[in-house]
Amino acid sequence: MPNIEPFSPRGMFHEGWTAEVNDYAIACGWALKGKQFIVGDVAGGLFSFEGDTGKIIWKKENTHSGGLLAMAIHPEGEIFATSGQDGNVQICNCHEGKVIKTLNLGKGWVEHLKWSNDGLFLAIASSKKVYVFNEIGEEKWISEDHPSTISAITWSNKNELATACYGRVTFFDIVNNKTNQKLEWQGSLVSMELSPDGDIVACGSQDNSVHFWRRSTGMDAEMTGYPGKPSHLSFDDSGKLLATSGSERITVWSFIGKGPEGTMPGELCHHTEPISSLAFSNKGMLVASGSRDGSVVASFLKKDGNGDPVGAAFAGDLVGAISWRPDDCALAAVNAKGVVNVWKFKVRTNLFSKGFK
């Protein structure tokens, strides 16, 4: 249980709607350009709500026996994919939640799903292999076995997929079936994010550091001194700021100028317990963070990575996932008790409540 007192939305957060799902909510996302909000719980329940009102549109239970592990909504927002401990991936339509295609990848857990930016490919990581399918579930490419279980995947451009595992990041050209680049580092990489132009690769490591590489120059650097493993990373849309966290603090590295090597990072200290989710807004330098203590804070950042909170809200329990609506005018948070909160995000016009304490 969170050890902070509940509080009403403050600053730019405003009451929106709340709803409940059946179990610990682990994944969420906006579909149909923000008209719909989909939540997945750990037991395999899927719930679709109206984006503005929170009215339930459809729900499904036990979609993956053993439980749900990942969900990814297609960039066009018409379809989405889920995966679970049953070794299956389902591609479903957002309107009714109907299954379009079920893919079975064997016995291993299917832990990571990522659509390419143009939506033509779906990358799927299961154990030591990564698979690429197209929108209608046709297999396009399979990797060789990685040295260990894949811990993160992401697209660097429309045909190039990056994978992280123990000891290395690998870039695959999945159309021409070749390995473009291998970045090696002896350490267990637990998270990975790429800058939007695909040049900077940032990985959180089990040894409480963030390691990053610039692909264009081959330079790499290690940022140490984190109190915990940096499981949460997020780049802003310009690729200049990288927010990282492995504790209740958020450390923001700025890539402006010669940084971040040799510079002091920005520090945001708004939570009493470790961060459990972290996401930049779709546009601009706003970063939202959710914590194990149930608090959600949005901070507006300056170029050097420092910044001030512009709003806060209480989600009730450990924040399992957060998601900005595509227009950044609402923020959703789902928690470990299965509670869904969607807050409107806008400037307060009422003079009395102006300003954030």
Add this chain to the structure above:
Amino acid sequence: MSIKEKVPVTILTGFLGSGKTTLLNRILSEEHGKRIAVIENEYGEVGIDQGLVINADEEVFEMSNGCICCTVRGDLIRVLGNLMKRRDKFDYVLVETTGLADPGPVAQTFFMDEEISSEFTLDGIVTLVDAAHIDQQLGRSDESSEQVAFADVLVLNKTDLVSDDALNTLESRLRDMNRMTRIIRAENAKVPIETVLNLSAFDLDQILKRRPTFLEPEYPFEWTGVYDLDAGKYELMLEEGPDPEMSLVALVNQGESEEELKDGAESSVRLYAEKANNLEPGNTIPFREHINLKLDDKGNKSFILNIEKPTKIALFTQHTAEEFNMKVIKSEENKEIPFNTERFWQAEHEHDDEVGSIAIERFGDVDPEKLNTWMGRLLSEKGVDIFRTKGFISYSGNPRRIVFQGVHMLFTAQPDKEWGNEPRRNQLVFIGRNLNEKEMQEGFDKCLI
């Protein structure tokens, strides 16, 4: 709402064929009221019957700093990280490792990873040992001696395939390697469930309750008998036994209280340090002298004890009386005089194995800063070879005793119950490879106030 309790985790290690899966199935079938999640690294020929079973390949992750204590098990972090979101679905976790698993990284995962340690607690490490094969395995592989060294409980399995003598020898070998562990003999992995689950194995009180002698120094003798004798001539009769000779020290005016016995033991240790004089059967046993009874002859042997005035005598013998069916007989009446009191001691053994245990017990308080410096240096220099550490410490000025436990270089110290009227003392056990007992004891002594 109540404070969330951490989910206990038990690790089952042991070589392939030692009976891990059999024990696992036994636990699952007998503890059907409990909701147990099983993480299985080894897919043996025997399947697991029920429960929430998750298969995961063992993934040992070393860190770039090369520090052995930072090495963790990636598969456990991944699987437990998911299980913690389903914690209403189970209340216990069992991890079955592969036969070749190094228990270090498994245990370290519960110290090193904040997410895991905030939700789970390592309850104990249970190592299964195939009584028929462990002797060879110990010689051949580091893994098997490390699994023995890390164990909170050693299940000596398949005892039906081995003679009692061999089991005793094996047990004493294993005991030398790990003095902290509890050894349970079993056929077909049949052990009482409460001996392997919910151990709170890091609780040293539990160990002391079970085996109060485990922190004691080792003595060169195994047994003491105190006999209340009138003046007269007596014979010490021995039948054939395991050894063609036996060392002995006889004392007069021996008290029977624990304290008096320990005083007697102390003087005997000093006498034992001197070279023994051989004594053939039929001769008189001198008092306060280290002698070596020659027992080569077949049949019964007898030695003479002359008592000038009534007294209690004590015999400190290298082996137990039982092993030679040793008796004291009053010559005139040909009547056996039974002992009034007997006391067994932690006997000294030859330490053949590289892996062993060191115990330090000292009364008084330690200086926390000195202890930290000493432990810090010891663990940074020898951490690779020190597998487990457990103990209590008495910090000067602190009304509560400090309990600490460690795995390799990692250790945690936490305040425990108040000392109250108990004498303040320090008890430490280190289990590791090639440890220098004298050096470590001297190092610790310098931390005492």
